[in-house]
Amino acid sequence: MGQFGFGISWIAESFYVDAERFAALAIPAVAGLSAGLAIFPAMAAALYAVIAQRRPLGSIAASLLLATCWVATEWLRGHVLTGFPWNLAAYALVDHAALRQPAAWVGSYGLSFLTVLVGVMPGAAYSAVPRQRSAVLVLCAMAIIGLWGAGTFRLGSEAPLPRVDLRIVQGNVPQREKWAPGNRDATLELYLDLSSRPGNVDLLLWPETAFPGFLDEDAAARARITGSLPEGTLLLTGVPDRVESDAGTRYFNTVQAYDSSGEILTGYAKHHLVPFGEYVPFRGWLPFARLTEGLGDFTPGPGPRTLALPGTPLVAVAICYEIIFPGHVVDDLFRPDWIFNATNDAWFGTSIGPEQHLAAARMRAVEEGLPVVRAANTGISAIIDANGDVVARLDTGETGVIDASLPGARAPTPYARFGDWTILVLIVASWSLVYSFGLIRRRLDAEHSRMEEW
Incomplete structure (x- = not known):
C-alpha cells in the first residue's frame, strides 16, 4: 500500500483542477485505489505462503515460486476490471538500456518475473543452508549477466530510417484554461503559431484534445489550420468527436488526420477509456460525476487500429492511458511502422505522473520493436526509438516544438x-531448468552416499 500510495500520488493532482467540486475526494481516492491495488501483491504473498507451507522448497525454488506468484498477480492487475498495469516491476530497469531489452522477447510482465527473481535471490542465499548459498549466488550472477548480455546483443543492430520529418507541438495550455469558451481562439492561435515555424515538416503532431471542440464540425477552424500547413504536410491531432445515432449522441476521444486541403483522411477512436475520467462505470449504480468536462460519457472505439496515411509509414495510435497496456497497443493483423501516443498529462501538473507515463511508453517501444512518438499538451513530449531510448523530449511545463526525423522500426519482436x-x-x-538441476543434484547426492557406504 505504501508503494502504490507514493507511486500513484499524482492522481490527486487531477482532483484539484476543479477544486470546488472534487478537492475533498483527492486523498480518499488515492488511498482507496492504493488499498485496492495492494490486494494484488498481497495475493502473491499469500499464494506463495500457502504453497511453501505445504511443500519444503530449496532457496532457488522458493525464489522462483515468489517470482511466479508475483508476475501472475501483476498480470491480473493489468486485466481485472479493465486493468491498471502502472509501475510494473520491470519499469525499475527502464533507464538501463541493456537490461530493458529482454522485454522484446518476454514483454514487461516477463521482465517483471526476471526482475523479482533476481531481486529476491540475495535474500534467499542469506537464508539458505551453507552448501546452497554459493549455488544461489552463482545463479543470480548468471541471470544478471544473461539479461545484460542479451540486451547488449539486441542493441548491436540498428533499424533503417524511413526519412520522415516530424514536428511535435507542445502548447502547454493549463487544464483549467483549456476548455474555457473564451480561450478556444487563443489556444488555436498558439498551436498555429508554433506549427508554422520555419523547417521541413512532413507530419505535424498535436496532442490529445489539442483543439478544444469538434474540429470536423468547425469549417472556419479547419480553414485556419490548413491555411498554415505547407503543401504536402499532414496533421495528426487529438480532438473530441460526436456521432448521432438512434440511441442518441455518442462521444468519442479521437485522433484525426487532415491533409493540407482540410479533408479528414482517417481517424482513430480511443478504445481503452479511463474510469471516472472518460466514463463512469456502473453509472446506474454509482452516484458519481466524471472528473472531466464534457456533455456525456465517451464511447469506446473498436480497438487497436493501424492508419495508412499518404507518403508516411503506417502508424498505430494510442491515446494517453492506452500506452500503459502491454500487448494491447498494436493491431496484430496489420503491423504499423511506428506508434503515435497523443496524450494530455496536464491533469497531473509537474508531479511524477508524466515521467512514469513516459517510462511505460518506452517499454512499449522495446516490446513492439517500434518507435513511439509522444505529443503531450503540457509535457512530456518525446521521440523514443525502437530500443526505448529517448531521442528528443520537451519537459513538463515547456512550450515549444520538437523537430526530428522518425526513428526506424525493427523486425517484429x-x-x-x-x-x-x-x-x-x-x-x-x-x-523445468530448476527441476532438472534438482534431479541432477539428487542423483549426485545419492551416488555420493553410495560411494561413502562402499
Whole structure:
C-alpha cells in the first residue's frame, strides 16, 4: 500500500483542477485505489505462503515460486476490471538500456518475473543452508549477466530510417484554461503559431484534445489550420468527436488526420477509456460525476487500429492511458511502422505522473520493436526509438516544438508475435531448468552416499 500510495500520488493532482467540486475526494481516492491495488501483491504473498507451507522448497525454488506468484498477480492487475498495469516491476530497469531489452522477447510482465527473481535471490542465499548459498549466488550472477548480455546483443543492430520529418507541438495550455469558451481562439492561435515555424515538416503532431471542440464540425477552424500547413504536410491531432445515432449522441476521444486541403483522411477512436475520467462505470449504480468536462460519457472505439496515411509509414495510435497496456497497443493483423501516443498529462501538473507515463511508453517501444512518438499538451513530449531510448523530449511545463526525423522500426519482436504466451514459456522453462538441476543434484547426492557406504 505504501508503494502504490507514493507511486500513484499524482492522481490527486487531477482532483484539484476543479477544486470546488472534487478537492475533498483527492486523498480518499488515492488511498482507496492504493488499498485496492495492494490486494494484488498481497495475493502473491499469500499464494506463495500457502504453497511453501505445504511443500519444503530449496532457496532457488522458493525464489522462483515468489517470482511466479508475483508476475501472475501483476498480470491480473493489468486485466481485472479493465486493468491498471502502472509501475510494473520491470519499469525499475527502464533507464538501463541493456537490461530493458529482454522485454522484446518476454514483454514487461516477463521482465517483471526476471526482475523479482533476481531481486529476491540475495535474500534467499542469506537464508539458505551453507552448501546452497554459493549455488544461489552463482545463479543470480548468471541471470544478471544473461539479461545484460542479451540486451547488449539486441542493441548491436540498428533499424533503417524511413526519412520522415516530424514536428511535435507542445502548447502547454493549463487544464483549467483549456476548455474555457473564451480561450478556444487563443489556444488555436498558439498551436498555429508554433506549427508554422520555419523547417521541413512532413507530419505535424498535436496532442490529445489539442483543439478544444469538434474540429470536423468547425469549417472556419479547419480553414485556419490548413491555411498554415505547407503543401504536402499532414496533421495528426487529438480532438473530441460526436456521432448521432438512434440511441442518441455518442462521444468519442479521437485522433484525426487532415491533409493540407482540410479533408479528414482517417481517424482513430480511443478504445481503452479511463474510469471516472472518460466514463463512469456502473453509472446506474454509482452516484458519481466524471472528473472531466464534457456533455456525456465517451464511447469506446473498436480497438487497436493501424492508419495508412499518404507518403508516411503506417502508424498505430494510442491515446494517453492506452500506452500503459502491454500487448494491447498494436493491431496484430496489420503491423504499423511506428506508434503515435497523443496524450494530455496536464491533469497531473509537474508531479511524477508524466515521467512514469513516459517510462511505460518506452517499454512499449522495446516490446513492439517500434518507435513511439509522444505529443503531450503540457509535457512530456518525446521521440523514443525502437530500443526505448529517448531521442528528443520537451519537459513538463515547456512550450515549444520538437523537430526530428522518425526513428526506424525493427523486425517484429517475439513478444510482438506471440504476446503474453512468451511469459508462460519463460516461467515453464525456468521451472523445468530448476527441476532438472534438482534431479541432477539428487542423483549426485545419492551416488555420493553410495560411494561413502562402499
